[in-house]
Amino acid sequence: MKEIRLHGRGGQGVVMASEILAVAFVTEGKYATAFPSFGTERRGAPVRAFLRIDDKPIREITQIYNPDCLLLADPFFQNVADVYDGLKPGGILVMNSQVSVENKPHENVTCLGFVDATRIALEEINRPSTNTCLAGTFAATTRYLNLASIELALENFFNGKALEGNIRCARRGFAEAGIIKF
Amino acid sequence: MGATAGGEIKVLSGNQAAAKAAVLCQPDVVAAYPITPQSEVVEELSKFYAEGALQAEFVEVEGEHSAMSVLIGASSSGGRTFSATSSHGLLSMFEAYFYASTLRLPIVMAHVCRELAAPNTVLCSQQDILTMRDAGWIQIHCASCQEILDSIIMGYRLAEDPDILLPVNICYDGHYLSHFSARVEVPDQTDVVTFLPEKDLRECRLDPDKPMMQAPYLGGKLFTEYRYKHCMAMQNALPEIDYIDGEFQKSFGRSYGGLIEEYRNEDAEIVLVALGSAASTAKAVIDLKRDEGVKVGLVRIRCFRPFPCDRLEKALRGVKAIGVIDRDVCFGWNMGIVFMELRSLLNRSQINLPMVNFIAGLSGADINIENIGRAINDIQQVSRGGSDREVTWLDLE
Amino acid sequence: MKFKTKYPGPWVDIDKTELLTSDVGDWRYRSPEVEKSKCSHCGQCYLYCPTGCIEDKGPYFEANLAFCKGCGICAKVCPIEAIKMTTGGK
Numbered sequence: 001m002k003e004i005r006l007h008g009r010g011g012q013g014v015v016m017a018s019e020i021l022a023v024a025f026v027t028e029g030k031y032a033t034a035f036p037s038f039g040t041e042r043r044g045a046p047v048r049a050f051l052r053i054d055d056k057p058i059r060e061i062t063q064i065y066n067p068d069c070l071l072l073a074d075p076f077f078q079n080v081a082d083v084y085d086g087l088k089p090g091g092i093l094v095m096n097s098q099v100s101v102e103n104k105p106h107e108n109v110t111c112l113g114f115v116d117a118t119r120i121a122l123e124e125i126n127r128p129s130t131n132t133c134l135a136g137t138f139a140a141t142t143r144y145l146n147l148a149s150i151e152l153a154l155e156n157f158f159n160g161k162a163l164e165g166n167i168r169c170a171r172r173g174f175a176e177a178g179i180i181k182f
Numbered sequence: 183m184g185a186t187a188g189g190e191i192k193v194l195s196g197n198q199a200a201a202k203a204a205v206l207c208q209p210d211v212v213a214a215y216p217i218t219p220q221s222e223v224v225e226e227l228s229k230f231y232a233e234g235a236l237q238a239e240f241v242e243v244e245g246e247h248s249a250m251s252v253l254i255g256a257s258s259s260g261g262r263t264f265s266a267t268s269s270h271g272l273l274s275m276f277e278a279y280f281y282a283s284t285l286r287l288p289i290v291m292a293h294v295c296r297e298l299a300a301p302n303t304v305l306c307s308q309q310d311i312l313t314m315r316d317a318g319w320i321q322i323h324c325a326s327c328q329e330i331l332d333s334i335i336m337g338y339r340l341a342e343d344p345d346i347l348l349p350v351n352i353c354y355d356g357h358y359l360s361h362f363s364a365r366v367e368v369p370d371q372t373d374v375v376t377f378l379p380e381k382d383l384r385e386c387r388l389d390p391d392k393p394m395m396q397a398p399y400l401g402g403k404l405f406t407e408y409r410y411k412h413c414m415a416m417q418n419a420l421p422e423i424d425y426i427d428g429e430f431q432k433s434f435g436r437s438y439g440g441l442i443e444e445y446r447n448e449d450a451e452i453v454l455v456a457l458g459s460a461a462s463t464a465k466a467v468i469d470l471k472r473d474e475g476v477k478v479g480l481v482r483i484r485c486f487r488p489f490p491c492d493r494l495e496k497a498l499r500g501v502k503a504i505g506v507i508d509r510d511v512c513f514g515w516n517m518g519i520v521f522m523e524l525r526s527l528l529n530r531s532q533i534n535l536p537m538v539n540f541i542a543g544l545s546g547a548d549i550n551i552e553n554i555g556r557a558i559n560d561i562q563q564v565s566r567g568g569s570d571r572e573v574t575w576l577d578l579e
Numbered sequence: 580m581k582f583k584t585k586y587p588g589p590w591v592d593i594d595k596t597e598l599l600t601s602d603v604g605d606w607r608y609r610s611p612e613v614e615k616s617k618c619s620h621c622g623q624c625y626l627y628c629p630t631g632c633i634e635d636k637g638p639y640f641e642a643n644l645a646f647c648k649g650c651g652i653c654a655k656v657c658p659i660e661a662i663k664m665t666t667g668g669k
Contacts, residue, residue, distance in 0.1 A: 019363050023193045026365045032193070035362040057365075059466045061325075061358050061459040062550040156193075286588030347587055386590035393593040400589070407584045415587060 001054040002144060003064045007083050008073030010045045013131030016157065017073065018049035020135050023153035024145055025053045033058050053144065069142055072096060073117070073130050078105050094138045096130050104182050113141025113177045120172045125165040132166040136173025147174045189367040189434070196359035199327045199366055200266060200292040200352070201226035203334035205236050206374040207290070210261035210381070213241040213252035217271040218304040219356040220294040224266065238264075246271040250278035257287040258396060260382040260389070262338065266292035268356060269310040270299070276317070282349050283318030284412065285397060286386070288341030289349040290334060291319075295458065295509075296356040297545045305546025306356040308457060308509040312486070312519045318412055320350040320419055321487040325462040327364040329438055330354050335374055336426050342379050345418045353486075355509075357546060358459040369434055377433050416488040423485050424493075441490035443482040444497055446472060450479025452561045453498060456507040457483050457520060460542075460549040464507075467554040478558050489523060495531045503536045503565030505557050509543040517541075517573050536564045542576035549576075607649030609664040615639040617661040624653035624662060 004021075008014035018034035025032040030053055037048045050064045066086040072095040077083045084106040087093075091108045095101070096117035104112070115137045117130035124133075132154065139147050150170050158166050194202065201223050204212065212231075216224045230236040239256070243249045246267050253263040267275065272293065282289055297307040311321060322337065324330045330352060337350040354360060386394060400408075424440035431437035445465050447453065456464055461482035471478050481497050483490065498504060508518020515522050521539035528537070540557045543549040553576050563569050585592070611624075618639035625633045625640050632646035633653060642653065654662040 019193070022363050026191065026193050031365050033362060033364045035195075035357065037357075059462045060551070061355075061362060062463045063548045065550065065552075284589070386586050386588055395591040395593055397589050398591050404584055407582050408589050410580070411582070411584075411587050 001052060001058065001060075002068045003066065004051040004053070004069040004071060004138075005064045005067040006049040006051065006071040006073065007077045008047050008049075008130075009076075010047050011129075012047075012073040013129040014047045014049050014071075014073050017071070017131035017135055018051045020131065020150065020153050020157060021051055021138065021145075022053075023156050024135070024149040027149050027152050028145055030055055030145075031058050033061075035061075037063060068092065069094065069138075069144075071134060071138060073134060075118075084108070092142050094134060094141050096134055100178060101180065110182050111141060112180045112182070113137050114180075115173050115177045117169075117173060120176070121169055124168045124172065125162070133169040133173035136170035136175075137177040138173075140174045140177040141179055147171065189369050192366055192368055193363050194327055194331075194366045194368075195222065195361055195363045196324075196327045196330050196354050197222035197294070197361070198226055198363075199331040200334060200354075201230065202368060203331040204264040204290075204292070205230045206369065206371055207264070207335060207338050207378060208262065208375070208381075209236075209238045209264040211239045211241060211253065211256035211263045212236070212265065213243050213249040213256075213263075214265045214267065215243055215246045215249050215271060217246070217268050219296060219306075219360040220266050220268045220271070220292070222360070223292055223294075227264075246275035247278055250275040250282060253289050254278060254282050254285065254287060257282070257289050258285065258388045260384055260387040262342075262381050263287075263289050264291070265289070266294070268294040269296035272310055272314060273298070276314070279314070279319070280317045281397075284408070286347040286412070286415070287349055288338070288347055288384075290337045290341055291349065291351055292330070292334065293351045293353040294356045294360045295353055301545075303545040304356070306358050306509070307544045307546075308353075308355070309511070309544070311351060311353050312510045315487055315519070318348070318416075319487065320346075320348050320416070320485070322350065322352050322423075322485055323457045323483065324352060324354040324359065325443075325459055325482060327359065327362065328366050328436065330359065331366060331368065332430060332434065332436055332438070335369070335377060336430055338378050339426050339429075340419065340422060342384075343418075343422055344384075346415050346422060347384070348412075348415055348419065353458070355459040362459075367436075373433065377430070419488055420485075420490060420492070438484060439482075441483075441485040441493045442497060443480075443484055445480040445482070447479030447481060447497060449477060450501055451477040452503045452505070452558070452565050453479050453481055453501050454505050454507065454554070454558060454561065455481045455483065455520065455524060457486065458509065460507055460509065460554070463549060463551065464554050467551050467558065470551070471555070471558050476558065476562060478561070483520065486520075489527070491527050491530070494524070494527055495533065498528070499531075499533060501535065503538070503561050505538050505540060505561035505564070507540045507542055507549065507554075507557060509549070511541060511544075521573075536567075538564050538569070538571070539573045540576050541573060544577065547577045553577075607644075607647060609649045609651065609666055610644065611642045611647065611649070611651070611653050611662050612665050613639055613641050614661045614663075615641075617659060619659055619661070621658060623656045623658060627652050627656045 022032035022034040069092040097114040117133040427440040
């Protein structure tokens, strides 16, 4: 089983990111669960989402304390120490970063994938919802699932122009990810 | 697999699963008022209604009291009905809620378990529905999104049984299941229709062609007969719930154990008892403890009302100690409600063994692997005579 | 156990008058007497009667004494005082 914890702010689509990934994993025949943890619900408030994936049914219905992978939707979070709580050694970090990342943000990170998701989202869908772009980066960095599954999953959440735009975000998030192995 | 082949795999949240199940059961009237964390059920039902998938009278009401009142009217006329609520919504409709069960109306209502204020909160606990245990409704507790969907279908078959005729609450934890997305197999509409009884076959209905009087004013003796019959109907529900679970397994390939679910309990020396989502997490902890050599088992109470005395007694007889996780408090007894009821059962069955209560998970506090692990350690200690403390408040100590 | 009540829930066939309150006429100590020729057929007594026992007899209104409890509201509301409450009369 893999445990992925997503961090972001209200309005960045972190909760939807976890749901998109869950659907993507299920289309590949896996089991997945995803749920959010809120403080007060408002734009800008910290939001976490918990995603679990496995080849067999998942029984844990609890928050994630020892993630295998972290996904940071907002560049702000990379400097917040709490975000890395419990990250397992050999952990993977997927992040939205405006600048190129060179150093290990935390000792347990052995693989890092970053992309300027905010810019890509603004270019492709005209809003700073970084979720679909980061989903692509997630696939590229972790190799837990295929980009094609994400594109298929997006059909459950968007249609028309919004679907096309978000598919472009996911593809760019995948292709333009800077991946560093430490 | 044994099942009919018509299922479709989707990723649904608990709320979405509840709404989908309601649509599959083809209710005649739906009335519900939104309240966190149930609101998505009402939103989803509106979407289905707008698409034409829900061919029901969707009554917009100004509050939960009205919602239940509408359903009482509709159900009294022979309609199949559905609603959903949570915590203060349940409190708001309480007068009608009690009326619905005592009128013997087969209403099915999804209940999302949420804490009761004060202090102010919208987060999970089972205080709301367990506090309402004596309102005469059947209460089934779910531990997965799939179970929510399946239990609503089974709920209608149970409620509409002529020897039962009682409303059913299908309960699931707020946020931990309501907002929790998981892989769910959605059964085919035709298969659900086949599984459910024909609608509107009830003898007691409001029918202008055959007028009846509903809820007459009655004194002691006659009134008491109806309370007696209600209690009898609750007892009739006990074997029926197990039976319907077996029938569901035959039709759809899934079973939940009926009144209770037992996990690794066959050779267990100590047992953990829990309801809802925490019991699902507990299975993972039990596997970890078993790997360490601890002979621990889980009993998940699915049906809380009627209380499954016989099956619980069988499941708990012969163990050395029991621990109960309560996501609620029983004011006045300084313990949890489930623990209090289990104490009563064991006394009645004359089973004398050490029992310890863990109060945890109030107002959305996470019942996690560590907490459950601690609880199991305590039960083990208690089985060896190590502690005489009855109640541990896991989030405080 | 043998039950006097028929159905599982509190529902009663409409002809089972034993469960319905009837014949409250015994409670009266005064009865309404209508001056039939004076009655203007305005219907106020009919509208106000709490038990709804006043019947339209055509040229006048009159209480059905099987259900009249003798409260006197009809006499009070009659705009031309055509109803008097008298003792006796069953």
